[in-house]
Amino acid sequence: xxxxxxxxxxxxxxxxxxxxxxxxxxxxxxxxxxxxxxxxxxxxxxxxxxxxxxxxxxxxxxxxxxxxxxxxxxxxxxxxxxxxxxxxxxxxxxxxxxxxxxxxxxxxxxxxxxxxxxxxxxxxxxxxxxxxxxxxxxxxxxxxxxxxxxxxxxxxxxxxxxxxxxxxxxxxxxxxxxxxxxxxxxxxxxxxxxxxxxxxxxxxxxxxxxxxxxxxxxxxxxxxxxxxxxxxxxxxxxxxxxxxxxxxxxxxxxxxxxxxxxxxxxxxxxxxxxxxxxxxxxxxxxxxxxxxxxxxxxxxxxxxxxxxxxxxxxxxxxxxxxxxxxxxxxxxxxxxxxxxxxxxxxxxxxxxxxxxxxxxxxxxxxxxxxxxxxxxxxxxxxxxxxxxxxxxxxxxxxxxxxxxxxxxxxxxxxxxxxxxxxxxxxxxxxxxxxxxxxxxxxxxxxxxxxxxxxxxxxxxxxxxxxxxxxxxxxxxxxxx
Ligand SMILES: Cc1cc2nc3c(=O)[nH]c(=O)nc-3n(C[C@H](O)[C@H](O)[C@H](O)COP(=O)(O)OP(=O)(O)OC[C@H]3O[C@@H](n4cnc5c(N)ncnc54)[C@H](O)[C@@H]3O)c2cc1C
Numbered sequence: 001x002x003x004x005x006x007x008x009x010x011x012x013x014x015x016x017x018x019x020x021x022x023x024x025x026x027x028x029x030x031x032x033x034x035x036x037x038x039x040x041x042x043x044x045x046x047x048x049x050x051x052x053x054x055x056x057x058x059x060x061x062x063x064x065x066x067x068x069x070x071x072x073x074x075x076x077x078x079x080x081x082x083x084x085x086x087x088x089x090x091x092x093x094x095x096x097x098x099x100x101x102x103x104x105x106x107x108x109x110x111x112x113x114x115x116x117x118x119x120x121x122x123x124x125x126x127x128x129x130x131x132x133x134x135x136x137x138x139x140x141x142x143x144x145x146x147x148x149x150x151x152x153x154x155x156x157x158x159x160x161x162x163x164x165x166x167x168x169x170x171x172x173x174x175x176x177x178x179x180x181x182x183x184x185x186x187x188x189x190x191x192x193x194x195x196x197x198x199x200x201x202x203x204x205x206x207x208x209x210x211x212x213x214x215x216x217x218x219x220x221x222x223x224x225x226x227x228x229x230x231x232x233x234x235x236x237x238x239x240x241x242x243x244x245x246x247x248x249x250x251x252x253x254x255x256x257x258x259x260x261x262x263x264x265x266x267x268x269x270x271x272x273x274x275x276x277x278x279x280x281x282x283x284x285x286x287x288x289x290x291x292x293x294x295x296x297x298x299x300x301x302x303x304x305x306x307x308x309x310x311x312x313x314x315x316x317x318x319x320x321x322x323x324x325x326x327x328x329x330x331x332x333x334x335x336x337x338x339x340x341x342x343x344x345x346x347x348x349x350x351x352x353x354x355x356x357x358x359x360x361x362x363x364x365x366x367x368x369x370x371x372x373x374x375x376x377x378x379x380x381x382x383x384x385x386x387x388x389x390x391x392x393x394x395x396x397x398x399x400x401x402x403x404x405x406x407x408x409x410x411x412x413x414x415x416x417x418x419x420x421x422x423x424x425x426x427x428x429x430x431x432x433x434x435x436x437x438x439x440x441x442x443x444x445x446x447x448x449x450x451x452x453x454x455x456x457x458x459x460x461x462x463x464x465x466x467x468x469x470x471x472x473x474x475x476x477x478x479x480x
Pocket of ligand 1: 015045144
């Protein structure tokens, strides 16, 4: 057994691990990353964010081709199978892996392929896929092992018609119909993807509305558009049992309903990858969801062992994981640019796309904070008319007296990009966070960013009318 000493050893090469490794190596530390997959990039690149977003992009392109009159000149609508769009997804994954492998190589981060397990609080044992074991010694350690789909014991995930968000990528056909159990972000995104491939989808939701953390209006819009693409959303339902057949699956619900489909996609929860790390050897314990507790500097209960990314729970997003990894390393190094992930914009890549930052109307009402609303409908925006992506809305919530922006909610094409313009203004200190920024700034034309000016003017007009005691006029062209 050979010995290898490093300033920092990172377990996991997802965004959290990469963020930490790159920060530390740039400051002259010796850094090793241990990854049990043969290729770097984490679940983010191989199983989660990248494949699902690449699949969605292909589906959206197919939908555009099939619906825009322009393309009828060159041919009739075409349908693609899941394996066909998975082929182009694999190319994106490969590009990502190549890029990330180059970063590690160029920066001389030492990569170990194998599963890491604690020996004690400074030593890891790494077992390679062919069973060779090495011991690594680290002054600091970062646990960035991510998460995996939660699998209840009573469901047979070895059955060829039952999938989770990892195994669905191996699907070798497009099912005619699909049950998705769990209508969280991943369930809703896959509902959009499969509906776009003309597969009939039953989306089973245990709650009484879709993505209840969203602003109600946006959640309603999502329900409307999923319904329009033939997704049947079943609210307030829970599974009683799953019965498998040679050619499909029956999902029995506690309400007595029986849903039959060619395949079942289980999207109900995730669990942190902590169970095989040997945490007991360093005196750490994960909670019932496999998550580790950390302080504001991403330190676990053991001072020199940090944790970041999905393994610490909220917000379980790739961008946040990368920053948490960077901030954890910055704290180890004693750097000034250490931070903490708090203000997170969420992007939900359904069709149409959704994104938001800040408070919802419901939250503001509950907290008794007065607010006014400014909306811009994509149907009236030149750039959206040109792109043919006229479904959508930008909604700004702001304080009627101070004009401070309190929340930005957007759905429609490029929503996840658009929201960051508002987020940048919202994060300005003091009076810098002011709706008037959007009425005083000249935007490129035509752009989707123009929606901010339109929404801000609409909101200011409402405030002015309220002050004059006039009734609010009906807004034009609501398409939500
Ligand atoms: C279907 C799906 C869609 C998603 N879409 C989005 C999205 O659109 N936007 C977004 O921001 N987020 C999205 N996410 C979430 C995002 O993928 C995660 O937040 C992100 O991957 C977390 O990064 P991480 O670095 O914590 O870990 P991961 O990316 O999970 O990587 C952890 C790595 O650690 C390795 N590992 C685990 N245990 C060990 C061990 N003992 N030894 C060695 N290696 C080990 C694993 O092999 C893995 O490669 C999505 C997730 C899923 C499942």
